Amino acid sequence: MNKIDALLDILSKIYHLLVLVYNSKYHGELKFDEDPQMNRQEVKDYLGISESTYKRMVKQGRLKPMKLPGGDKFYKSKLLSEYKESKRRGRI
Template identity: 40%
Template sequence: MAEIIETLLTAKEACEYLRVSLFTLRKMEKQGLLKPFRTPGGHRRYSLEMLNEYLERSRNCFDKSEGEGSDREGDLPQTVS
């Protein structure tokens, strides 16, 4: 039987991976965007899979909203002289 080993990161490692501050990481957790595992000692651990899923969701949201209400790619903003 194959055993699946999940990569877990500390809060500091998760911050470095996502390129966010610890404050932002905690805020994302409070908003329900991330749900860390807790060690028996109460420390948070973030799965690499969960972080990658968050990044993918964020990327998809950004891609969808990019064209809404903004100039199309390649268009220059109009200036008034």
Template identity: 35%
Template sequence: MNLSVFLHTLIDRIEKLTEILVAIYRLLITLILILKVKKVEKKPLRERKLWTHTEVTDYLGISISTYKRRVREEVLNPMTLTGDDRYFEEDLIEALERSRLKGKI
């Protein structure tokens, strides 16, 4: 194969790869938009359950010391109301997903 044919083949493959990357980019943008819309569709505050730190440790199956370590590491980010940690369920699910993606759980 001469150099000219090789270069044309290489250019064709680069163009196909570019088309695939553009398609992946468009899919990612669509996914981001879907996720943003999903976040907006939360229940009204009065219908959302607040979890205590005890309920969180039971739900996650972790000890109090592990719970405190996860708060220090900012894996869990509680709201502090009247001196007690509280969580919305979707915040716990989001924290678990972040930990899973980082390989921590």
């Protein structure tokens, strides 16, 4: 059973490396599990903004979503400057 566990561990590590390579190729940066992805609604709640403000920020290029089949996705670390701006404006 030890050999099977070791093999599964190696396969798991290979999978995580492939995910990192895929993310870097198609999304421009390496992201690790510590940086959670957020969907559109979570971003609006996190920043304290409305749907129209969200659309305007995307159009202006202030928010840059990853367009995926399940909808827009964001890495939380990419939202830091907008979070600070929302906090400064008293939205959150």
